[in-house]
Amino acid sequence: MLRSASDTETKTVVFDFDHTLYDGDSGTHLFAWLIKRNWWRQALALLVAPVCGPMIAFLPTRRYGISAYVWIGTIGLHSRGSLDALVDRYVATHAEAIRPRLLPVALDVLHGHREAGDRVVIATGAPPELARAILAFVAHEAVPVIGTVVGPKFGGVGAKRHCHAEEKMRMLREHGYGDIDIAYSDSSADLPLLKAAKAPVVVNPKHGAVGMFRRALSPGTPILNWGCAGRGGTPAEASPGQQ
Template sequence: MSVKGKQYPKAQAGAPLVVFDFDHTLYDGDSGSHLFAWLIRRKAWRQALALLMLPVFMPLVAFLPTRRFGISAFVWAGTVGFHRPRELDALIDRYVATHAAQIRQRLLPIGIEVLHRHREAGDRVVVATGAPPELARAILAFVAHEDVPVVGTQVGPRLGGLGAKRHCHNEMKMTMLREAGFNDEVATAYSDSSADLPLLLAARQPVVVNPKPQRVDMFRRVLPAGTPILNWGCRKRGGDAVPVA
């Protein structure tokens, strides 16, 4: 991981644009699920509400067309009573600060080192994630000491709580990157997910990291020949092992 206070060269206009996914790429697991599980566990009544919702909404999470609705339901269960995204941001900062040791164990040293090298080279680095942007931003800043732009799922008021308004996922991830000003051709993209095929296919150099084992053949079939398919330390994921430096 990088050293606290490290100064990187300032990325210049026209520098290569490098995009990292976050979950299962820089972080071992689903950071948003860990956050919202913590939000739900804070109160017994939230736990009861989530259990009632589980049979209906959990199956929706498994399928791309309905994933946003399933995720939104559990975001809502964890945030009933909140009315503004900044209320969630404050709790995210508290969650990261109080779980720093556990989160640090989930950060993937190889992935953080690759991100670090791109920054040292002066590349324009951005993280694009399906998690709330404040979550990835807080983890990278507080735990990994990496200050990079983050594009992520936008939340807003919904039925007395908060819900996902725009899920930074699949084709929407590309739309949200462009809207955030990252309009250049993607030089390199790193992701574990088949949902990120639009991003990987748009990149001059796609790199698949920590894919589900059953997805490896699909990635080899649809991505350019020779695309690296690597494992950065996720024990239950596929890809060619990369030794930790």
């Protein structure tokens, strides 16, 4: 279906990355690889698992549990640049494993917005270089990415500013993306983003979160599944704005 005249105006469109464009948690996959590089990192990860593992299961303590594993994976790195170099190496050497995790329907929607001339940006809780490298190297899409700011921390690299929940909205506004037309996300943590968008679209939500999204967002908000197995939403071939 062709866009109407009002639809031809440039839109600002924000995509989450994990479970939205990518089937899974890209940061977890990266940091698991970083930890597996050395036997002593693996041993240290096992040592902290009884404490840090349960922390990851609960939203209020999740960032602290994840931060411990990020630190273990990055001990010896002293800058964002050194982590970015490892991220690029990880993506280049794991492209064949990463490619099937990129959801074709999601990439079609992303590409459709870019072809329409919309301002498209990725906002993710992962390090921005990870999403940027995956999209550029594997999917051949060059898209601006706003993500968690990292830097030196206790002999490794850690989060300085977590692109998450309300902080994600603050970071988007700081980068000039405050007036959002369409937002795509799976996460309850992205409710501030979805509520800020004129046309929110929930994609690949957890089954247990579907009711919450229906209550929290405007009636008629699309709740779609773009091919993320084990997730909720109505199977769809394209978002409403791209059909």
